[in-house]
Amino acid sequence: MVWKKGERACETFLSLLKDVEPGVYDQHQMIHNLKEWICSQYKTVQEYTSRIGEDVLLTDRYTDLLIVQQHRKQKEKEEEIRFRGASLFSVREAYQSTTVDQFFSPNDRGDITKAVILQGHSGHGKSFMAQKIMLDWASGNLYQDRFELILHLRCKELNQVSRERNDRCVVDLVSYNKTFTPLISQKLKDSPQKVLFLVDGFDELRFTNEINDSLVICQDPFTPAPVEAILSALLKGTILDDCFLLVTTRPTAADTLSKLLKHPLRFTETLGFSEKGVQEYFQRFCQDQQVAEKALRSVKATGTLFSSCSIPVICWIVCTVFREQLKENAEMAELETTTSIFVHFVSTLLEHHCQGLSQPVPTLLRSLGQLAERGMLEQQVLFEKGSVLSTVSDPASVPFLCKFLLKKKVCLEEMFSFMHLSFQEFFTALYYTSDQNEEKVKELLGSVKEYDGKSYVLPVIQFLFGLSNKEVVQDLKKHELPSTPSIREKLEMWILELIEKSKDSKKRNELLFILHCLYELHEEEFVRRAMEVWGKITFASIPLTTTDCSVLLYCLQRCPTIRSLELWECNITAEKLRMLQPALSRCEELGLVVEELSDADVNDLISALGKGKILSGLGVQNSSLSEESVQQVLSALSRQKSVGKVVLSVKTVTITTAERLLQFYKTTQITEFVGVMLPEGTDTAESLCSGLLMRRVEEYFRLGIVHSGDSSPESETSGLGLVLLFPSQISDIILREILHRFHQLRCFTDKG
Numbered sequence: 001m002v003w004k005k006g007e008r009a010c011e012t013f014l015s016l017l018k019d020v021e022p023g024v025y026d027q028h029q030m031i032h033n034l035k036e037w038i039c040s041q042y043k044t045v046q047e048y049t050s051r052i053g054e055d056v057l058l059t060d061r062y063t064d065l066l067i068v069q070q071h072r073k074q075k076e077k078e079e080e081i082r083f084r085g086a087s088l089f090s091v092r093e094a095y096q097s098t099t100v101d102q103f104f105s106p107n108d109r110g111d112i113t114k115a116v117i118l119q120g121h122s123g124h125g126k127s128f129m130a131q132k133i134m135l136d137w138a139s140g141n142l143y144q145d146r147f148e149l150i151l152h153l154r155c156k157e158l159n160q161v162s163r164e165r166n167d168r169c170v171v172d173l174v175s176y177n178k179t180f181t182p183l184i185s186q187k188l189k190d191s192p193q194k195v196l197f198l199v200d201g202f203d204e205l206r207f208t209n210e211i212n213d214s215l216v217i218c219q220d221p222f223t224p225a226p227v228e229a230i231l232s233a234l235l236k237g238t239i240l241d242d243c244f245l246l247v248t249t250r251p252t253a254a255d256t257l258s259k260l261l262k263h264p265l266r267f268t269e270t271l272g273f274s275e276k277g278v279q280e281y282f283q284r285f286c287q288d289q290q291v292a293e294k295a296l297r298s299v300k301a302t303g304t305l306f307s308s309c310s311i312p313v314i315c316w317i318v319c320t321v322f323r324e325q326l327k328e329n330a331e332m333a334e335l336e337t338t339t340s341i342f343v344h345f346v347s348t349l350l351e352h353h354c355q356g357l358s359q360p361v362p363t364l365l366r367s368l369g370q371l372a373e374r375g376m377l378e379q380q381v382l383f384e385k386g387s388v389l390s391t392v393s394d395p396a397s398v399p400f401l402c403k404f405l406l407k408k409k410v411c412l413e414e415m416f417s418f419m420h421l422s423f424q425e426f427f428t429a430l431y432y433t434s435d436q437n438e439e440k441v442k443e444l445l446g447s448v449k450e451y452d453g454k455s456y457v458l459p460v461i462q463f464l465f466g467l468s469n470k471e472v473v474q475d476l477k478k479h480e481l482p483s484t485p486s487i488r489e490k491l492e493m494w495i496l497e498l499i500e501k502s503k504d505s506k507k508r509n510e511l512l513f514i515l516h517c518l519y520e521l522h523e524e525e526f527v528r529r530a531m532e533v534w535g536k537i538t539f540a541s542i543p544l545t546t547t548d549c550s551v552l553l554y555c556l557q558r559c560p561t562i563r564s565l566e567l568w569e570c571n572i573t574a575e576k577l578r579m580l581q582p583a584l585s586r587c588e589e590l591g592l593v594v595e596e597l598s599d600a601d602v603n604d605l606i607s608a609l610g611k612g613k614i615l616s617g618l619g620v621q622n623s624s625l626s627e628e629s630v631q632q633v634l635s636a637l638s639r640q641k642s643v644g645k646v647v648l649s650v651k652t653v654t655i656t657t658a659e660r661l662l663q664f665y666k667t668t669q670i671t672e673f674v675g676v677m678l679p680e681g682t683d684t685a686e687s688l689c690s691g692l693l694m695r696r697v698e699e700y701f702r703l704g705i706v707h708s709g710d711s712s713p714e715s716e717t718s719g720l721g722l723v724l725l726f727p728s729q730i731s732d733i734i735l736r737e738i739l740h741r742f743h744q745l746r747c748f749t750d751k752g
Helices: 005-017 024-042 074-082 086-092 126-138 155-164 178-190 208-212 227-236 251-260 275-286 289-300 303-308 312-328 338-352 361-377 385-389 421-432 435-446 451-467 470-478 487-501 508-521 524-534 546-557 574-584 599-609 627-637 655-667 732-751
Strands: 115-119 149-154 195-200 244-249 265-270 401-408 411-418 536-540 562-572 587-595 614-625 642-650 670-677 691-697 700-707 720-726
Touching (some): 024 178, 074 411, 086 275, 126 149, 149 178, 227 244, 227 251, 251 265, 251 401, 289 312, 303 338, 338 421, 361 421, 361 451, 421 435, 421 451, 435 451, 487 524, 524 546, 562 574, 574 587, 574 599, 587 599, 599 627, 627 655, 655 691, 655 732, 700 732
Parallel strands (some): 149 195, 536 562
Antiparallel strands (some): 401 411, 691 700, 700 720
């Protein structure tokens, strides 16, 4: 008889089934069906702003979290809380991270971990990760060889079950389709060692004390009992001891949980996103690569905001705000202020992460503000439990506080902190905005006399300006948060006085601080008034970050006329030049030094220069401009009213470059000097010289030529310089002859 391939396969499969125990094949099919059901239920998520039917795919949002297995020391904790921007991510790179698939691997002693605590602060992605674990297992991408079944217990739902006062068994607590109840019961009886209980949100349980002090002892998982007794027995391992446990919790309940859980026990903590994680989240959320990069640049421009994006919920808020603004204006170049983002964050946590608060929200925020103010005045970021309890009645229920245990000699001490120093500063400012604290605002502003000595209060003042913005005030009222618009007048008078005093100031922090306060206030009419009072702005040897440039641009764009701006040695790169270009081109008087400029960036420089202005100076450093680019820049400079000093960094000094420089000098009103030079450390073999400078000294024309020589330690040559004075301007022929002779002399000197 001849069999077809398909028929042969069917016969083989049927013969194998004869040896399978009754019900096993059905059980495999039921597990398959369960996984399909979980995939359908867990593949989408609803965001805080989602309307009915506006689910998004979990895989379009989920980004791996930074998870560590170590308890940080007090000094490490304090330093991390104080770090801002990229520095926060850098210090976290030193931590040894772990992944979800390593949770139940053997510990250092070779013991198999039976229970895992995943600790994390509010908004740090614990529940999101729990959902992703369920989806990955059901999709066949996680724990396939280890667990045949993962049972998800949501503590928010267990609260409701507890209130109903009806006895249940373990299977009744699993919020799956009841079709799968027989399968779950069978697995718990036959192979509990292949079952994982994923308990999400232990800190949200409203019957934690009942779990600790439960008088009802549950010894049989299949006999109905109070939910508190079942959960207590499950966590302690008095029932289903062979099952595995993964429990998520906020730090405020982690020590309570650790005393309950069976052993061997593993502690893990999610710190939110790494720097790479933030970048990946922006790309997933925005989907469009260019939009994601634009949003990320805007966020990185604000150090406080960038470090806050390590918190997933803030990352979501920032991306959502950016997306909504982009819908209104496709050319939008800025995010909302840092203050407005923090207001969104506080309102989101109050609405979605503060169930069961023991006090009204205004009372809670006032208490947090008092604690934050005390920490600011004492320059303290870690608080002892007694100190916290003196202001905050129930710190364990507050999502803005972090609890952890620190070793103190032979005992453990319970400590608290805010999520980050910036949140401590924000809550201090929020406290100062309440009606009874106007005197505190006056006292705070009056304390900034010796500017450098009070630097730790400046972020609080910046937040005060942000909280005085009209739109932010409306947001505060909408969310029933404290607000006092009356302090705005005090802040405006104070900043105008500070601008008047600082007109001739060279203090880096003072100048930048003023700009950042104006940016946080974000009131165009007042910013225009303030900038008019300022008039001339000079930054000399003050490195400006991308943040600072973004803030400077906002303030300058509110000026009808930009009188004078000088940016000397401020680390203005090509990217920052493009950012500032709209404002620079409108300056009546401009001084500018740009670094790392390529030929491709020359058009941006020319656009920034504009025409018809007084150019006090232009420097292009650490660059290698070609002859063509030099010509383009000189042509743009010739269209100005007057030019002070010009030095361009070039690829090589040629006869053509020298002649063009001389022609520019002859036809343009130069008040100081013009020159070209090679970048430091450049090979000068193909160049006539390392630098060429032309200037007028009284009635004389001065020509300076320099050769830097070999800078290596073993070299005996230290370079060569030549300065020539002429009673009047020289011709191209004379310049050419001088340069040829100098080059010959230079070559002779180099040969030694």
